[in-house]
Amino acid sequence: PPLPSLQNLSSAVCLLPVKPQRPSPDPLLLSLQSPLWPCPRRLVPALHLSLFDKCKLWIMEEDKKDNKQDMANNGEATGSPIKERCWNQREALPGEPSCVICGRYGEYICDETDDDICSMECKEILLGRLANSRRPVGVSPSVRFPVTDECFYVRDGDHKSDSESLTSDQIEALRRRIEIQVKGEFVPPPILSFSSCTLPQKLQQNLESAGYELPTPVQMQAIPAALFGKNLLVSADTGSGKTASFLVPVVSHCANYRFKHPSDHKNPLAMVLTPTRELCVQVEEQAKMLGKGLPFKTALVVGGDAMAGQIYRIQQGVELIVGTPGRLIDILTKHDIELDEVSVLVLDEVDCMLQRGFRDQVMQIFRALRQPQILMYSATIPPEAEKMANSMANDLIFVSAGKPNRPNCSVKQVVIWVESKQKKQKLFEILMSKQHFKPPVVVFVSSRLGADLLSEAIIVTTKMRALSIHGEKPMKERRESLRSFLMGEVSVIVATGVLGRGVDLLGVRQVIVFDMPNSIKEYVHQIGRASRLGEEGTALVFVNEENKNLFRELVEVLRSSGAAVPRELANSRYTMASFSVGQRQKKRKHSC
């Protein structure tokens, strides 16, 4: 692109369409692991690194310092210490030597190669490359900058939305780049930084302390839309940051409301409903973390914990209630809880919440509220859920990040054809294999009894510590099991669907689907536990003819993810039959 403004850039982050092909010795690249968004923002002064060639989107931060002042500060004074880090070096002025690695001012000469170099950091990179013979020394790596409309500038301290100045074509281009699709009217543009949406200062600081330096794609679009007061239906990959994309607007709304209406009587202002206790616990924890230091208190309302304590907490005054529908209805029917001020309702895992089983309870709660803003989220949103969601909210905006209803592409799916009788043996082989076992591991089964029996069998056979977790266990035990699993005291946890959805099992990179769940939707959620924020994970999936109902969809999902389809599955008459029916239907459609 025309480069004048590059002179003023102190940093850049890039969204890569793919992971770098090889592990990079360059620490700057280590943060760019995710295929969709960068991990915490890193200063990337080395704009010339050829590995960035494949960048899809660049977000660049304007240098806060004035260049001239920068020069003066750095001083050309002899005897000043050698610059350790590349970003401490200034830009090269016309005619000055430039660093062969990053293009900044080549203040030093590398004693081993005679090349101009800006800092110790670039020297190490240069020598590393030399050692690996990856690149001929002394030749500047090729530079391919993205075209102008792929660069977006983020100005710190500028509280106007960073994308406010973009034309509608640029907004569309930005959405395409971050793989966001929107449906609906008056959708605000995506944000490029949290600082651009005028959040309470404390919330901004809490995000920073949590390491949330840049919004993920779903957050880029959902946060401004929710702050704008829109009703939303959001679909985005498992592990893509959906929780914060509803909690940030919720915390911001509650805190702003309390700042404007300080009163002694603190009725709840927002509600988050989720299908499981584990997920409620996690959402409440994250809400507390984001609302720290703000007028923002939460109440956790789930079965298994004493109801009296939960009611007391609400009566003391809270801004947010996080709960499962069953317990919440229990409380609302037995006690007088003022809900008139609840103006935001979040349905997390909305497809599950609007399914039979939860739907009536959710609707009962919804009807008890006064037309709240409604925010609905899931990694899987089938058409029925979309239809219901539409009927619940006016002017609904649909936001979809990535490919809807598909497994997270960071999870490698390995489907193994195993007859039911051999499944246990196969599992033990995996758990005892140094090559294949990557603890901590979640093993998903379909029944509570199955979970207990299998965890005992694992202990006996492998001598490993294993636990089971399911809906029949007391809440205290479920909490304790999850804690010891997440703390690494136990390497295997055998779970039913209670851990299948939403739960952020940080550190888990391997999931074993021992019993296929009864829908591909649940499968997408279960294997999603193996990857958070684009980290790579593996799902080992046991399949046999008992799962024939899912063959067609499973094969579709595997093919679209580029995963291998076992011969037995590909050749099964259930797969073949369903595909040929599908094809016949298509043909008929065409001939009409």
Ligand SMILES: Nc1ncnc2c1ncn2[C@@H]1O[C@H](COP(=O)(O)OP(=O)(O)OP(=O)(O)O)[C@@H](O)[C@H]1O
């Ligand atoms: N902007 C961000 N920067 C860094 N980390 C983030 C950011 N947003 C979320 N995270 C972290 O990413 C992880 C996954 O987020 P989250 O649990 O919200 O995913 P999700 O989309 O709700 O997944 P699922 O569909 O499985 O529920 C969490 O550990 C969360 O703390």
